[in-house]
Amino acid sequence: MSDASSPARPSRRPVSPRPLARLLPYLRPHAGRLAIAFVCLLVAAAAGLVFPRVVRELLDAAFRDGSRARLDRMALGLLAVFAVQGVMNYVQVLLLSSATEHVLARLREALFAHLVRLSPGFFTERRTGELTSRLSSDLVLLQSVLNTWVSEFTRQVLFLVGGVLLLTLTDPTLTLTIIAVAPVVVAVAFVFARLLRRASTGVQDRVADSTALADEVFGQIRTVQSFVREGEETRRYQALLGGVVDAAVARARLRALFFGVVGFVAFAGVTAVLWMGGRRVLAGTLTAGALVQFLFYAFFIAAAVGSLASLFGHFQEAIGAAQRVFELLDTAPTVAEPAHPVPLARQSGRGATGVAVALEDVHFRYADGLPDVLHGVTLRAAPGEVVALVGRSGAGKTTVASLLPRFWDVTGGRVTLDGHDVRELSFADLRGAIGVVPQEPALFSGSVRDNIALARPGASDAEIEAASRAAHAHEFVVRLPQGYATPVGERGVKLSGGQRQRIAIARVFLKDPAVVVLDEATSSLDTESERLVEEALEELLQGRTTLIIAHRLSTVRRADRVVVLDQGRVVEEGTHAELLAQGGAYASLYNGQFRAEDVVGA
Numbered sequence: 001m002s003d004a005s006s007p008a009r010p011s012r013r014p015v016s017p018r019p020l021a022r023l024l025p026y027l028r029p030h031a032g033r034l035a036i037a038f039v040c041l042l043v044a045a046a047a048g049l050v051f052p053r054v055v056r057e058l059l060d061a062a063f064r065d066g067s068r069a070r071l072d073r074m075a076l077g078l079l080a081v082f083a084v085q086g087v088m089n090y091v092q093v094l095l096l097s098s099a100t101e102h103v104l105a106r107l108r109e110a111l112f113a114h115l116v117r118l119s120p121g122f123f124t125e126r127r128t129g130e131l132t133s134r135l136s137s138d139l140v141l142l143q144s145v146l147n148t149w150v151s152e153f154t155r156q157v158l159f160l161v162g163g164v165l166l167l168t169l170t171d172p173t174l175t176l177t178i179i180a181v182a183p184v185v186v187a188v189a190f191v192f193a194r195l196l197r198r199a200s201t202g203v204q205d206r207v208a209d210s211t212a213l214a215d216e217v218f219g220q221i222r223t224v225q226s227f228v229r230e231g232e233e234t235r236r237y238q239a240l241l242g243g244v245v246d247a248a249v250a251r252a253r254l255r256a257l258f259f260g261v262v263g264f265v266a267f268a269g270v271t272a273v274l275w276m277g278g279r280r281v282l283a284g285t286l287t288a289g290a291l292v293q294f295l296f297y298a299f300f301i302a303a304a305v306g307s308l309a310s311l312f313g314h315f316q317e318a319i320g321a322a323q324r325v326f327e328l329l330d331t332a333p334t335v336a337e338p339a340h341p342v343p344l345a346r347q348s349g350r351g352a353t354g355v356a357v358a359l360e361d362v363h364f365r366y367a368d369g370l371p372d373v374l375h376g377v378t379l380r381a382a383p384g385e386v387v388a389l390v391g392r393s394g395a396g397k398t399t400v401a402s403l404l405p406r407f408w409d410v411t412g413g414r415v416t417l418d419g420h421d422v423r424e425l426s427f428a429d430l431r432g433a434i435g436v437v438p439q440e441p442a443l444f445s446g447s448v449r450d451n452i453a454l455a456r457p458g459a460s461d462a463e464i465e466a467a468s469r470a471a472h473a474h475e476f477v478v479r480l481p482q483g484y485a486t487p488v489g490e491r492g493v494k495l496s497g498g499q500r501q502r503i504a505i506a507r508v509f510l511k512d513p514a515v516v517v518l519d520e521a522t523s524s525l526d527t528e529s530e531r532l533v534e535e536a537l538e539e540l541l542q543g544r545t546t547l548i549i550a551h552r553l554s555t556v557r558r559a560d561r562v563v564v565l566d567q568g569r570v571v572e573e574g575t576h577a578e579l580l581a582q583g584g585a586y587a588s589l590y591n592g593q594f595r596a597e598d599v600v601g602a
């Protein structure tokens, strides 16, 4: 499976428990704790099974033998049985829970670590809400399996097997009554469990839909509010919630019916036993104590059958969850690191030692089945050269820029850095050599310092400040309430657009890469902010090989070379002046896009 082509929804293959087996490696480190928990479980279940036997003795002591001393002994015995059971349950729950919490954390961590390594294409295919819900609800389901399911299942199986055995020992004929009823209960429970599973998946899908909507709306809150869509989005959410309720009510109806029907069938069986047993007590072939003991076992068996059936439903849900989680874990990145990378000498950012960048006859499409968006693009930037990419919207500029750090891989031709195919380099070398300044820089929640240090963890305060000064960010940062320690809010919402850009530039200064990929902002900032950003960029690009997706006249003028893209092809190449003189595609682009700026600037 590849990360770009997998379906958005989890697949519904026939359910086999195999995905659960893949949890085993995660359980192994806790084998000791789990083994002790299992022993405690066995002892607790055994105590549970002994209990009806002691009750029998107690009742017979009172009713048949009239022995006070035996009655006292038996009552104490009963207390002892419960005490043992209590201690065992305590230890078992504690050990099992602590082990499964660790397992869950490891699994979440593995999933997260895997997902963050998948290429951006994967995230454009999936809704992030769906992925975060995998991390939360599916893993919670898995935990419930490990935590309650395994122990409950074991306990109930023990009760069932032990119950039937002890029942047979107590009274074989009465046991036959039970054996006649049991298959009916099992069959009914089985059918219901299947129906329930289907209903549960329906509910989960709808919950995922509504979570995804909420996620999207919160992420785009400004757009939502600027178009006054709050009411409309709330209605959409409401409609989805309506779906959740309908599906959940349908499931509840099934569940209610399940409990009603299975409960009735089971208790009808108990009544039959009671009736037949009562007749045997009247006939003097059975003591009252033995009948009660028998009844207890019958209850145990009925309860075990009922629980096993509903556990079966949970089991199926958990298999589904495991399947979805492991499906994600199995998603191979479409952009994979080479097994034996060619080392790239670390170049300090500037000067003649810079790194050449080239696209050689590059063809590219975003996914199989989509049309090519680049048709044989050839483009070279010599060390230290500043190349501006221009072209109409949709020409392929962003696409070209995202091929350099391998956010996607070419479908034909190659991209090289310092003469090496980018696919031969380790991510650390490749991405370490390229500094990206995005059009709309996103900051992470955390302090200003953390956000700059992102480029080089472990950088000293002095280095951070130097980078910040170079990016003309220092001036505004020191005026923030807590200076470099000021939290910037999620995605940097507490900073202005120009300030965010300067933080993004400071990051690249700190990184000091040999190559810079710059997606120039289209929205204009106020003049002062604009000037600061421009000065910072001017400084940043000095001597670094640069690819700029240019939207400003000042940028194209300053570039050593301008490359004009049109519909995924390079149509012109030269300096601003040369291209303008040619009177071709660039000239018309200039007239449409850049000239107004020229007039304003003049």
Ligand SMILES: Nc1ncnc2c1ncn2[C@@H]1O[C@H](COP(=O)(O)OP(=O)(O)OP(=O)(O)O)[C@@H](O)[C@H]1O
Pocket: 124, 366, 367, 370, 373, 391, 392, 393, 394, 395, 396, 397, 398, 399, 400
């Ligand atoms: N993730 C994607 N999946 C599929 N197609 C895409 C994706 N991103 C871009 N495209 C398509 O690729 C083509 C080139 O887009 P690209 O973003 O590179 O253009 P651009 O020149 O940067 O445009 P703009 O100046 O508007 O940003 C467009 O036709 C676009 O629809």
